[in-house]
Amino acid sequence: MMQYGLLVMGAPYSSPAPHSALRFAHAVLDRGHQVAGVFFYHDGVHNASSLMAPPQDELNLHDAWIELHQQHAIPLDVCIAAALRRGLMSESEAQRHGKQAFNIASPFELTGLGQLLELQQRSARFITFA
Amino acid sequence: MILHILTKAPGSSAALQMQQAVAGQDSVVLIEEAVTAALDPTWKAWQQCQSRIYLLSEDLLARGLATIAVDNQLPTLEMGGFISLTEKYEKSVTWY
Numbered sequence: 001m002m003q004y005g006l007l008v009m010g011a012p013y014s015s016p017a018p019h020s021a022l023r024f025a026h027a028v029l030d031r032g033h034q035v036a037g038v039f040f041y042h043d044g045v046h047n048a049s050s051l052m053a054p055p056q057d058e059l060n061l062h063d064a065w066i067e068l069h070q071q072h073a074i075p076l077d078v079c080i081a082a083a084l085r086r087g088l089m090s091e092s093e094a095q096r097h098g099k100q101a102f103n104i105a106s107p108f109e110l111t112g113l114g115q116l117l118e119l120q121q122r123s124a125r126f127i128t129f130a
Numbered sequence: 131m132i133l134h135i136l137t138k139a140p141g142s143s144a145a146l147q148m149q150q151a152v153a154g155q156d157s158v159v160l161i162e163e164a165v166t167a168a169l170d171p172t173w174k175a176w177q178q179c180q181s182r183i184y185l186l187s188e189d190l191l192a193r194g195l196a197t198i199a200v201d202n203q204l205p206t207l208e209m210g211g212f213i214s215l216t217e218k219y220e221k222s223v224t225w226y
Binding site: 002017033124125 | 135
């Protein structure tokens with residue numbers, strides 16, 4: 001059994017990267033491995049938006065990531081710098097920046113690049129989806 | 131030994147960079163738009179990588195290219211096969 005780390009850099013519905021990463025994560029788990037964490041970076045931070053509302057007959061990637069977390073306790077880390085400059089923030093960051101709304105909530109966690117490096121170090125395999 | 135993961139079409143700069151980087155014992159998995167390589171049997175990478183280049187079957191199906199890959203006898207793998215390659219290769223590079 002190996003630990004896999006995943007880096008997602010594509011935005012949902014404009015890039016196939018998040019869907020590929022999600023399918024890959026499920027396949028990793030099906031093979032008996034573990035996913036040590038998923039790190040969302042660059043446009044991949046949009047996966048964490050709780051305001052995502054695709055048509056009902058399409059996969060809701062935000063919800064699919066949460067389901068993956070709930071079933072397997074996989075950390076979902078979001079680069080805070082990439083998120084803030086794209087208008088994605090948690091409640092505490094919204095308060096800090098004087099914004100009226102927020103769109104990132106648990107289990108997605110705003111973190112720094114240190115978490116990305118830590119995930120790479122914890123993972124026997126680190127796969128990028130961009 | 132490196133596993134190369136190409137996500138862009140054969141004519142892309144990502145594909146050209148990958149072709150320059152692939153070495154003797156490396157393998158290549160074509161995913162997402164890269165599976166359009168099934169439409170181009172003359173693509174240099176088919177010769178360059180020979181038996182070590184694979185198309186992800188799920189992405190072929192999603193683009194209506196599964197039959198073409200079979201007709202051209204191109205090597206495909208399921209997502210499980212993709213995982214097997216990541217088990218074999220400690221390092222991977224994604225070209226995008």
